[in-house]
Amino acid sequence: MSRKPRLHIPPAPARPGADPDFSYIDIVEAGSVPRPDPHTRLREIPNSLIFDMVRVLDDAHAPVGPWDPQLDPEELQAGLRFMLETRLYDDHMLRMHRQGKISFYMKSRGEEAVSVAAAMALRPGDMLFPSYRNQGLQISRGRNLADLMNQCLSNSADMCKGRQMPIMYHWRRGNIFSISGNLTTQYPQAVGWAMAAAIKGEDDIAASWIGEGSSAEADFHHAMTFAAVYMAPVVLNIVNNQYAISTFQGTAGGERRPFAARGPGYGIPGIRVDGNDFLAVYAATTWAAERARAGTGPTLIEHVTYRVDAHSTSDDPSRYRSKAEPQAWPLGDPVERLKAHMIKFGQWSESRHEALVAEITEQVASAWEEACSYGTMAEGPFLDKNELFEDVYRDMPTHLIQQREQMLEVDRWGEEN
Amino acid sequence: MPRMNMVQALNSAMDIMLDRDQNVVLIGQDIGYFGGVFRCTDGLQRKYGEHRVIDAPIAEGGIVGSAIGMGVNGLRPVAEIQFADYIYPGCDQIISELARLRYRTAGDFYAPVTIRTPCGGGIRGGQTHSQSPEGIFTHLCGVKVVMPSNPYDAKGLLIAAIEDDDPVIFFEPKRIYNGPFDGEPDKPAVPWSNHEKGEVPSDYYTIPIGRADVVREGEEVTMLCYGTMVHVCLAAAQAMDVDAEVIDLRTLSPLDVETIRQSVEKTGRCVVVHEATRFSGYGAELAATVQETCFYSLEAPILRVTGWDTPYPHAFEWDYFPTKKRVSKALEDVLELA
Ligand SMILES: Cc1ncc(C[n+]2csc(CCOP(=O)(O)OP(=O)(O)O)c2C)c(N)n1
Ligand SMILES: [Mg+2]
Numbered sequence: 001m002s003r004k005p006r007l008h009i010p011p012a013p014a015r016p017g018a019d020p021d022f023s024y025i026d027i028v029e030a031g032s033v034p035r036p037d038p039h040t041r042l043r044e045i046p047n048s049l050i051f052d053m054v055r056v057l058d059d060a061h062a063p064v065g066p067w068d069p070q071l072d073p074e075e076l077q078a079g080l081r082f083m084l085e086t087r088l089y090d091d092h093m094l095r096m097h098r099q100g101k102i103s104f105y106m107k108s109r110g111e112e113a114v115s116v117a118a119a120m121a122l123r124p125g126d127m128l129f130p131s132y133r134n135q136g137l138q139i140s141r142g143r144n145l146a147d148l149m150n151q152c153l154s155n156s157a158d159m160c161k162g163r164q165m166p167i168m169y170h171w172r173r174g175n176i177f178s179i180s181g182n183l184t185t186q187y188p189q190a191v192g193w194a195m196a197a198a199i200k201g202e203d204d205i206a207a208s209w210i211g212e213g214s215s216a217e218a219d220f221h222h223a224m225t226f227a228a229v230y231m232a233p234v235v236l237n238i239v240n241n242q243y244a245i246s247t248f249q250g251t252a253g254g255e256r257r258p259f260a261a262r263g264p265g266y267g268i269p270g271i272r273v274d275g276n277d278f279l280a281v282y283a284a285t286t287w288a289a290e291r292a293r294a295g296t297g298p299t300l301i302e303h304v305t306y307r308v309d310a311h312s313t314s315d316d317p318s319r320y321r322s323k324a325e326p327q328a329w330p331l332g333d334p335v336e337r338l339k340a341h342m343i344k345f346g347q348w349s350e351s352r353h354e355a356l357v358a359e360i361t362e363q364v365a366s367a368w369e370e371a372c373s374y375g376t377m378a379e380g381p382f383l384d385k386n387e388l389f390e391d392v393y394r395d396m397p398t399h400l401i402q403q404r405e406q407m408l409e410v411d412r413w414g415e416e417n
Numbered sequence: 418m419p420r421m422n423m424v425q426a427l428n429s430a431m432d433i434m435l436d437r438d439q440n441v442v443l444i445g446q447d448i449g450y451f452g453g454v455f456r457c458t459d460g461l462q463r464k465y466g467e468h469r470v471i472d473a474p475i476a477e478g479g480i481v482g483s484a485i486g487m488g489v490n491g492l493r494p495v496a497e498i499q500f501a502d503y504i505y506p507g508c509d510q511i512i513s514e515l516a517r518l519r520y521r522t523a524g525d526f527y528a529p530v531t532i533r534t535p536c537g538g539g540i541r542g543g544q545t546h547s548q549s550p551e552g553i554f555t556h557l558c559g560v561k562v563v564m565p566s567n568p569y570d571a572k573g574l575l576i577a578a579i580e581d582d583d584p585v586i587f588f589e590p591k592r593i594y595n596g597p598f599d600g601e602p603d604k605p606a607v608p609w610s611n612h613e614k615g616e617v618p619s620d621y622y623t624i625p626i627g628r629a630d631v632v633r634e635g636e637e638v639t640m641l642c643y644g645t646m647v648h649v650c651l652a653a654a655q656a657m658d659v660d661a662e663v664i665d666l667r668t669l670s671p672l673d674v675e676t677i678r679q680s681v682e683k684t685g686r687c688v689v690v691h692e693a694t695r696f697s698g699y700g701a702e703l704a705a706t707v708q709e710t711c712f713y714s715l716e717a718p719i720l721r722v723t724g725w726d727t728p729y730p731h732a733f734e735w736d737y738f739p740t741k742k743r744v745s746k747a748l749e750d751v752l753e754l755a
Contacts, residue, residue: 009467012450103541103731154732162732165543181545182503183475216474218506246451247472320451385733392727399696403725407736413746 010250016318020328025304027330030055030277031065038290042269050260050270053304056279061341067283069121073347079120079278080342083112083335085360086136089145092364093152093166097313101376102152104166108133110276110308110326113334114209114239116140117281122207122235122289129177129190129208132167133239133307137209141174145367146374154383155375161390162383183214187223187236194234194292195226205292207235207285212259212302213244213252224266224300233292235285236268236300239275241307246320263300275303276331278338304331421617422609423594426568427457427533430575431495433621435465438493441579444471444480445497445533454499455535455594477507481532485515488528495579501536501588502548515584516559531578531585536564537645537692538724538738539592539602543731549644549693549724554586555670555702561626562669564588566647567597567614570667573624581626590644598645599652600741602734629673631680635662638686638751641677641703643669646690646739653744661748669699677703678710685716686751690739695723717754722747 013021033052036045058064071079090107097105108115115136119128128137138148150157152166159170170178177193180186190208197204210220215238227234238259242249249255263270269291273284281303288299306329310317342348375381389396389404396404421429434441443458449472452459462470473480477498484494498504504511511532519527538547555562561583565571571589578585592598596608609615633651637660640650647665654661662680666673681687687707689700704719722739730737 007468007471009471015450158732160731163544163728163730165541165545165731168543181543182505213475216476216479218476218478244446244475245454246447247474251472252474314454383732385736388730388733388736389725389727400726403695407725410743410746413749414742417745 010255012248014322018322020322020325022330028052030058035066038287039296045269050272053272053274054280054284055274055277057277061344069283076342080338082116082140085139086112088360088364102166104313106132106167106312107309111305112136113278113281114275114303117278118285121282121285125204127175127193127206129186131209132179134209146370149371156381156383157374161387184210184217184219187219191223191226191232191234194232195230203293205233209237212238212240212249216252227298228267231297234298235288238302240302241305243307245311260302268298268300270300272302275305276334418616419619420610420615421568423568423571424457426572426617430572434579440493442469442492443495444473446473446499448497478510481507481510484530485528488530489526493529495531498534500546501534501550502545516557529582533587535591536588537590537592544729547729552693552699555699561585564644566644566665568609568617569614572617573622577623577626592645597648600649627668627671629676630665632665633663635660639680639684640688642690649741649744652741657745657748659748681707681711682714685714687719688747688751690722692724694726696726717751720747720751
């Protein structure tokens with residue numbers, strides 16, 4: 001046997017043409033992971049929280065085990081509604097991209113529970129630092145769909161005033177921070193926000209989300225270190241949807257250890273959770289939020305989920321993964337699972353579901369109509385182009401006033417020539 | 418002769434170098450199996466193996482830092498940063514390490530790393546897919562900075578960059594990957610296949626780093642430009658019927674001052690054009706150099722056409738971008754000034 005080092009390249013599970021293979025994902029039975037008291041010291045938290053998987057819904061859609069958050073029917077219905085709104089919003093926006101109405105889009109299909117259940121488990125005053133695949137946070141906090149659409153259209157009502165690509169939303173009043181195109185930057189920022197809450201003695205906490213691919217960035221390490229050192233009241237989420245564009249989660253370092261296992265190395269408890277189980281995500285977030293709010297410290301949550309659709313409208317996954325993968329994903333679909341659970345306990349029915357889908361479809365269509373009344377890419381009303389120079393600084397410096405004048409001069413010159 | 422777009426020409430350069438030199442390795446996000454988000458490394462992993470065309474984790478600091486280590490250990494790494502807008506997490510490794518390694522070790526250590534990265538706007542990419550950060554890197558001492566404007570140059574310059582023992586940052590203007598763009602957004606896109614610089618030999622050749630190219634000769638005004646702006650300048654000169662000399666710098670650092678001097682001494686006027694923002698931008702260096710070397714030949718102030726001093730916007734891209742209209746007006750202005 002050779003004793004020389006050999007560069008290891010993490011193998012991908014199923015390239016195009018191969019049969020899907022999710023055997024690398026360790027899935028334990030629902031209800032099998034113990035739920036320690038949230039204020040348990042790190043060294044007493046069992047390793048099963050990071051190596052097994054917190055799951056509540058069993059294969060027959062019944063809630064089992066100590067993590068069952070015991071939500072009432074109204075809360076479940078709200079969760080289902082927000083997940084469906086997210087999904088139907090995504091579907092609509094993808095269609096609008098195909099029709100050339102928006103320049104870019106990113107869907108979150110299959111990952112709706114990760115955002116919706118977390119938003120519902122947190123308080124409205126808690127500050128959220130999302131990635132670009134967390135539209136469910138906005139929707140669960142009651143954001144008007146038209147507001148999100150306005151941003152994607154860069155129209156006269158765009159909260160970014162045309163300065164960001166589609167989906168880079170923010171919502172100051174809703175306590176949702178600005179989405180950056182630069183991966184992982186929000187992670188240490190969330191920790192800093194939480195440190196400020198601790199400095200000020202307030203009990204609002206922060207939460208942030210990154211993809212598993214993004215956990216390779218140095219900002220992940222910065223966030224974890226600062227969160228651990230200062231026991232910052234923050235919930236740090238890694239959404240492990242198995243892919244970072246074309247690269248499999250092994251390329252990000254997930255091959256031999258779950259991402260949740262990174263927590264304890266920093267002195268932060270980790271939880272590996274079934275990200276397609278609405279109740280499990282809700283329960284894990286509640287546990288982490290309780291720790292943070294009581295000053296016990298930060299938590300790292302890995303959500304095991306699957307990116308069902310393309311990375312973005314610029315991507316074609318059939319080039320790098322088996323087309324059959326989405327159907328073979330072993331943790332199912334978050335919407336279908338919650339729906340089945342509610343039906344099983346008589347809190348929901350197929351006909352109510354159909355009616356809800358129809359209602360939301362109508363809601364999305366009328367939101368689109370409203371958004372278009374504020375302008376589209378092709379038709380006004382447009383933003384005022386002088387806005388281009390606003391907000392670089394609080395007060396516009398002289399050189400920008402001059403450049404704005406030069407821009408208008410070019411227009412006048414263009415009309416004369 | 419084969420016809421290639423810029424993506425194919427770059428691919429050909431890397432293919433040739435992987436074949437000629439066992440020490441050449443590629444590393445970057447999505448560059449292996451997938452072949453890169455712009456497909457510049459398409460097919461290369463299949464041909465040369467996973468150990469030589471390596472998919473990297475999403476960590477630009479890790480990509481540059483490990484490329485330095487590989488370079489110190491005898492390899493010749495070509496790192497891809499997926500978008501120039503994402504190079505910043507790699508900046509400590511570039512600025513403090515890559516650029517200075519040779520100097521601080523008196524030549525005992527060096528890292529012959531090439532960093533390829535798509536840059537520039539015109540694709541509705543907003544602030545995180547449109548930036549032109551070349552001026553940050555031309556300000557460094559110890560890295561060379563290159564930006565081609567066509568497939569033929571792209572291939573020859575990339576081979577030269579990979580063979581160079583000094584680190585090279587190789588900017589690829591993504592707006593012209595598939596065809597030249599003359600700064601008129603409403604005109605239909607044209608492919609490289611009809612352009613003379615789309616004729617690219619399939620074999621090895623190099624274009625020396627440090628040499629500009631006079632792409633249009635003229636007597637009235639010198640236009641200094643690179644990347645996408647070369648095509649915009651040519652289109653503006655033609656539209657305005659101005660006898661302009663257009664210089665494609667190709668290498669931004671070290672700069673071919675001699676070619677610039679000869680031109681401006683002849684024309685007496687100069688317009689500098691780049692997509693990057695203006696204040697403290699690379700154009701300021703060009704204007705200062707022209708002023709220092711050609712002061713007594715100048716008949717008018719040197720003008721700059723650049724991106725405005727704001728972050729790159731999503732809306733109003735064509736008011737921000739140095740379009741043919743903006744460059745044309747500058748030509749008129751510089752000729753009226755006396
Ligand atoms: C600093 C930085 N590097 C690279 C990119 C390009 N990029 C955008 S998304 C992405 C993949 C991210 O994957 P992951 O973190 O797993 O999130 P997911 O898309 O799966 O939700 C990459 C490489 C970027 N936006 N920022
Ligand atoms: Mg991912």
